[in-house]
Amino acid sequence: MAIPLIHRLRRPRCLGLLLALCLALPFLQAQANTTDTGWLTDPEHPPVAVRLSLTGERDGNRLHALLEVTLEDDWKTYWRSPGEGGIAPELDWGASRNLERVEWHWPLPTRYDLLGFNTLGYERQVAFPLVLHLTDADAPLDLQGIFTLPSCTYICVLTDFELGLTLSDPGALSEDPDISHRFARALAQVPQDTGALGEVSAYWNDSQQRLQVLVDGDHPWRDPDVLVDDAAGALADAQFGVPRIEQVDGQLLASFEVSSWRELPDMTQVALLVTVFDEALAQEVTVAAQAGSAPVVAAGPVALSFLSMLGFALLGGLILNLMPCVLPVLGLKLHSVLAVGVHDRRRIRGQFLASAAGILVSFWLLAAFLWLLKVTGQAVGWGVQFQSAGFIVVMVAVTWLFALNLLGVWELRLPGRMNNWAATRGDNSHKGHFVQGMFATLLATPCSAPFLGTAVAFALGANSAQLVLIFTALGIGMALPWLLVAAVPRLAAYLPKPGRWMLVLKIIFGVMLLLTSAWLLSLLIRLWGGPLVASVSMLLIVVTLVLIGKRYGGKALAVTLSLGVPLVAITTLWLSFGGGRFALPENHVWQPFEQGAIAERVNAGDLVFVDVTADWCITCKANEMGVLLQQPVYAAMQADDVALLRADWTTPSPTITAFLRENARAGVPFNVVYGPGAPEGIPLPVLLRERDVMAALAQARGEHLGEHRGEPHER
Amino acid sequence: MSVKAKVWSGLRQVALLVLMFVVITTLMDHWRGRQIPDQVIPDQDLALLDDTPIDLLALSHEQPVMVYFWATWCGVCRFVSPSVSWMAGGDHTVVSVAIASGDNARVQAYQDAKGYGFDTINDPRNLLARAWGISATPTILILKDGEVASSTTGFTTPVGLWLRMRFQ
Numbered sequence: 001m002a003i004p005l006i007h008r009l010r011r012p013r014c015l016g017l018l019l020a021l022c023l024a025l026p027f028l029q030a031q032a033n034t035t036d037t038g039w040l041t042d043p044e045h046p047p048v049a050v051r052l053s054l055t056g057e058r059d060g061n062r063l064h065a066l067l068e069v070t071l072e073d074d075w076k077t078y079w080r081s082p083g084e085g086g087i088a089p090e091l092d093w094g095a096s097r098n099l100e101r102v103e104w105h106w107p108l109p110t111r112y113d114l115l116g117f118n119t120l121g122y123e124r125q126v127a128f129p130l131v132l133h134l135t136d137a138d139a140p141l142d143l144q145g146i147f148t149l150p151s152c153t154y155i156c157v158l159t160d161f162e163l164g165l166t167l168s169d170p171g172a173l174s175e176d177p178d179i180s181h182r183f184a185r186a187l188a189q190v191p192q193d194t195g196a197l198g199e200v201s202a203y204w205n206d207s208q209q210r211l212q213v214l215v216d217g218d219h220p221w222r223d224p225d226v227l228v229d230d231a232a233g234a235l236a237d238a239q240f241g242v243p244r245i246e247q248v249d250g251q252l253l254a255s256f257e258v259s260s261w262r263e264l265p266d267m268t269q270v271a272l273l274v275t276v277f278d279e280a281l282a283q284e285v286t287v288a289a290q291a292g293s294a295p296v297v298a299a300g301p302v303a304l305s306f307l308s309m310l311g312f313a314l315l316g317g318l319i320l321n322l323m324p325c326v327l328p329v330l331g332l333k334l335h336s337v338l339a340v341g342v343h344d345r346r347r348i349r350g351q352f353l354a355s356a357a358g359i360l361v362s363f364w365l366l367a368a369f370l371w372l373l374k375v376t377g378q379a380v381g382w383g384v385q386f387q388s389a390g391f392i393v394v395m396v397a398v399t400w401l402f403a404l405n406l407l408g409v410w411e412l413r414l415p416g417r418m419n420n421w422a423a424t425r426g427d428n429s430h431k432g433h434f435v436q437g438m439f440a441t442l443l444a445t446p447c448s449a450p451f452l453g454t455a456v457a458f459a460l461g462a463n464s465a466q467l468v469l470i471f472t473a474l475g476i477g478m479a480l481p482w483l484l485v486a487a488v489p490r491l492a493a494y495l496p497k498p499g500r501w502m503l504v505l506k507i508i509f510g511v512m513l514l515l516t517s518a519w520l521l522s523l524l525i526r527l528w529g530g531p532l533v534a535s536v537s538m539l540l541i542v543v544t545l546v547l548i549g550k551r552y553g554g555k556a557l558a559v560t561l562s563l564g565v566p567l568v569a570i571t572t573l574w575l576s577f578g579g580g581r582f583a584l585p586e587n588h589v590w591q592p593f594e595q596g597a598i599a600e601r602v603n604a605g606d607l608v609f610v611d612v613t614a615d616w617c618i619t620c621k622a623n624e625m626g627v628l629l630q631q632p633v634y635a636a637m638q639a640d641d642v643a644l645l646r647a648d649w650t651t652p653s654p655t656i657t658a659f660l661r662e663n664a665r666a667g668v669p670f671n672v673v674y675g676p677g678a679p680e681g682i683p684l685p686v687l688l689r690e691r692d693v694m695a696a697l698a699q700a701r702g703e704h705l706g707e708h709r710g711e712p713h714e715r
Numbered sequence: 716m717s718v719k720a721k722v723w724s725g726l727r728q729v730a731l732l733v734l735m736f737v738v739i740t741t742l743m744d745h746w747r748g749r750q751i752p753d754q755v756i757p758d759q760d761l762a763l764l765d766d767t768p769i770d771l772l773a774l775s776h777e778q779p780v781m782v783y784f785w786a787t788w789c790g791v792c793r794f795v796s797p798s799v800s801w802m803a804g805g806d807h808t809v810v811s812v813a814i815a816s817g818d819n820a821r822v823q824a825y826q827d828a829k830g831y832g833f834d835t836i837n838d839p840r841n842l843l844a845r846a847w848g849i850s851a852t853p854t855i856l857i858l859k860d861g862e863v864a865s866s867t868t869g870f871t872t873p874v875g876l877w878l879r880m881r882f883q
Contacts, residue, residue, distance in 0.1 A: 044850050087788035087815060115790040148815075148841075155851040155869050156789040158815060158841050237821075261828035262821075 033167045035176070039070075045159045047072040048151050052130075052163045055183045056175040061100070061137035063170075065130040066183045067091075067147070067163075071123060075151045078121040079109035081229030084239045084261075085117030087150045095144035103131040107189035108275070108282050111225070111242065114152065116464055118242050120227065124658070127186035134170070141167040191275045191282035200274055202228075202289035204267040209259065211240070211267060212294040213274050215252040219281070222682075226254035227275040231286075234270050237262045242463065248296045252276070255294075280680040306466065310473045317363075317477020320444045328406055328509035329440040330481060345489040352486035354430030356479035358437020363475030366441075367468050389528065392520050398443065399517045400540060406510035408503075408551060437482070444478065514544070523616050523650075587629065588637055593647030595659060598674050598681075601643045607675040607700050609637060612647040612656060612668050620669040627688040636697050675700025737874050756861065757846050763810075763834050764819045774808060775858035779880055781809045783833065784844055784854040787816040787825045791870055795853045796831050798873040803833035807880050811835045814844050814852055855879075 035054040048071050055064040078086040109120040145163040198217020213226050226243050243254040268289050275284045485491055524533045549557035601608050613620040627633055647656045649668050671684040673696040682696040762768050774780050783799045785792040803809035811833045813822045819837050854868045
C-alpha cells in the first residue's frame with residue numbers, strides 16, 4: 001500500500017502512546033525499544049480501538065508485528081477487497097526510516113449483507129499479522145505509520161490512527177510470548193496456499209459476465225465458499241456478489257455474476273486471487289482465467305436447497321394452523337361461516353381472502369422487521385423474543401384473555417365483536433377479517449418457534465430477496481386453509497350443522513389456549529424467578545375460576561375443579577419430569593458452556609459436544625428427546641472421552657450470542673462437535689438426525705468415514 | 716359505499732400515512748440536526764471535478780448552500796444521493812464532497828453511472844472533511860451567510876432535505 005506522504009491536520013489522539021511515553025521517558029535511554037503502542041482510540045469515534053505491537057521475533061531483516069482492531073456493537077470494518085459497499089483499511093508507512101516494505105496479511109473475512117450489498121469484512125475484532133522488512137537488519141528502526149480505518153454501521157467513519165514504534169537497538173529485542181501467540185493465532189486465520197486444494201481453474205464468460213472457479217480434487221466439502229479479488233487492484237470496482245456453489249463429481253464449482261458501474265477489465269489478463277474456504281480449510285491461490293465456461297455440467301443443488309427451504313417454510317406455515325394457539329381462530333372463523341350460511345359464496349370468499357391477506361401482511365411486517373434488524377447488523381434469531389419478559393407478558397395476556405373469551409366468561413369478544421362489527425357493515429368491509437388474519441398470526445408467534453426456527457435461521461443468512469420469499473412462503477403456508485375455503489366455499493358446507501358441538505369445541509379451544517398461557521408463564525420462571533411466577537399463576541387461576549363460577553354457576557365450577565385439579569396436577573408432574581421423558585434414559589450430565597474449555601479438552605484428545613439450547617425452544621427439546629437421548633447416540637455421547645457442554649440461551653447471554661454468531665447461526669438449536677479430528681468443529685444441522693451426530697462424532701475422533709471418497713478420479 | 720367513495724377513503728388513508736411519515740421523519744431529522752457544530756468554515760481554494768473554482772463561503776452569502784459529504788463506498792449514501800441529486804436538479808445550490816473515493820475521473824465515472832447530477836469537490840485524502848470537522852458520511856450541512864446553519868448525519872428523506880433548505 002504505497003501512499004504518498006501527506007501532512008495532515010491531526011489532533012493528538014494517541015493518549016495511550018503519550019502516557020506510555022511519559023512513563024517511559026526516564027528509562028528511554030536505557031530501554032530504547034518501544035514495541036507496543038497500547039490501545040489507541042479517537043475521542044471523536046470511540047467505538048474503534050487499534051493497537052500495534054511487535055512480537056519480538058526476528059528472522060533476518062524481518063520482524064513480526066500484529067495490528068489489532070476492536071469494534072464495538074455492530075460496527076464493521078472491511079477486508080482488502082470489500083466489494084462495492086466498502087473500502088479497505090489503509091496503512092501508510094511513508095514517514096518510517098529503515099523500513100523497506102511491509103507485508104500485510106488479511107484474515108478470512110465474513111460476508112455481511114449491508115443495506116442490500118454483499119460486503120466482506122470483520123465485526124467485533126480483527127488482528128492483521130504484519131511482516132516488516134527492514135532495509136538494514138541491525139540499524140535502528142523508526143516505524144511511523146498512519147492507519148486509516150473505515151468503520152460503518154448506518155453511517156461510515158474514516159479514522160486515522162498514528163502508529164509509532166521505535167527500535168533503537170533491534171538486537172536487544174526479546175520475544176513476547178503473549179503477542180507471539182496472538183500473532184500465530186491471527187496468522188492461522190489468513191488463507192494461504194498450502195497445496196491442500198486440487199487444481200484450481202477459472203473461466204470468464206464475457207457475454208454472460210460470469211466468472212466460474214472450478215476446484216478439482218476430492219475434498220469432503222461441507223459449507224464451502226469462494227472469494228475472488230486481485231492483488232493489483234484492477235478489480236477494485238467489480239462487484240462479485242455471492243457465488244452459486246455447486247459440487248459436480250467431487251469438484252467444486254463457484255459461479256459469480258460480476259457487475260460493475262465501470263467497464264470491467266479483460267478478466268483473462270488479471271491475476272486472480274482465489275480464496276476457497278470451508279469449515280476447516282482456507283486456501284488462497286493465484287489463477288489466470290481462461291475465456292469460456294467451466295467444462296462441467298452443473299446440477300444446481302444450491303437452487304434446490306433454497307427451493308426445499310421454501311417448501312419447509314410453506315409446510316411450517318401450514319402446520320402453524322394446527323397449533324393450539326391458532327386453531328381456535330380458524331375454528332371460530334369456520335363457525336362464522338356456518339352462522340352466516342354457506343350459500344353466500346361470494347361473501348365467504350371475500351372474508352377468507354381478507355383473512356389470508358391479513359396473515360400474509362403480518363408475515364411481511366415480520367420480514368421487514370427482521371430485515372431492518374439484519375441490515376443494521378443486530379444479532380437476531382427467531383425465538384429471541386422469548387428472552388424478553390415484556391413480550392411473554394403480552395402474549396400471556398393475549399392468550400389468556402382469548403381463552404376466557406372462548407370459555408364464554410368474557411363478554412367483550414375481541415374477534416367475535418370485530419366479526420359482528422364487520423358483519424354489520426356488510427360485504428363492503430373486509431377490515432375485520434383482515435384484522436382476524438393478523439390476530440391469528442400474532443397468536444401463532446408463541447407456537448412458531450419450532451417451525452419458523454429453521455426457515456428463519458436460513459432466511460437471516462440469505463439475502464434480502466430470499467428473506468422476503470421465505471416469509472411469503474410462511475405466510476402462504478399459514479393462509480393455505482383460508483385460501484382453500486376461499487377457493488371452494490362449498491367445503492364449509494361439509495361441516496356439521498351448528499349446534500351444541502360448537503360450544504364443546506369452543507371450550508376445548510379455550511383449554512388449549514389456557515395451556516399455551518401456562519407454557520408461556522413457565523418461560524417467565526427463568527426471567528422472574530419461581531415465587532413471582534407462582535403468585536401470578538395463582539392469581540390468574542383464581543380469577544379464571546371466579547369468572548367461570550360467575551358465568552356458569554357453582555355446579556360448573558365444581559366440575560371444572562374436579563377436572564381441572566387432577567389435570568393441573570398431572571401436567572405439573574409431567575412438566576417437572578421433563579415432559580414425556582418417562583421412557584427415556586436419564587439426561588446427560590451437561591457441563592456449563594465455556595468457550596475456553598473446548599480447545600483445552602480437544603488438546604487433551606477428547607471430543608466436545610456443545611449443545612446451545614433454550615427453554616422456549618421446542619425444536620431443541622425435540623432434538624434432545626428424539627436423538628440425543630436415543631440409542632445409539634446416547635451411548636456414544638456417554639463415552640468417557642466425550643465432554644458435554646450446554647449453553648443455555650433462555651435468557652440473553654452475550655457470550656453465547658457471540659458463539660452463535662461466530663458459527664453464523666441466528667438462533668437455537670445449535671449443536672457442534674469438536675475433537676482431534678475436527679478442532680474447528682463440525683456444526684450439526686438444526687434438525688438433528690442420528691446419522692449426522694454419529695458421523696460427526698466419528699469424524700471428530702479422527703476416524704475415517706466413507707473410504708469410497710478416496711477413489712482416484714479418472715481424468 | 717360506492718366504488719368512488721371507497722377509492723376516496725383509501726386515498727385519504729394513504730395521504731394520512733404519508734403525512735404521518737413526513738411529520739415523523741422531519742421531526743427525527745430535526746432532532747438529529749439540532750446540534751449544529753460550532754465551527755468556522757475554513758476559507759479554502761476549492762475546485763469541482765472539472766477544475767472549475769468554487770467559493771462556498773461566497774456562495775452561501777447569496778443563498779443557502781447544501782454541502783453533502785459522501786463516498787462511493789458508503790452504503791447509506793446510496794439511499795441519500797438520489798435525494799440530493801433531486802435537490803440539485805431543482806433551483807437549490809448543492810455542492811457535494813466525495814471523500815476517499817479515488818481520483819476525479821473515478822468519481823465522475825461513478826456519478827455518471829449512477830446518474831447523480833450534483834457538482835462535486837473531490838477529497839481523495841479526506842483532508843477537506845477533516846478540516847471541516849466532518850468524520851462521518853453521509854453528512855449534509857446547510858451553509859448560510861458563511862456559517863453552518865444546520866447539519867444532519869445518516870439517512871434523510873427528500874422531504875427532510877427540502878424543508879431544511881426551504882426554512883433557512
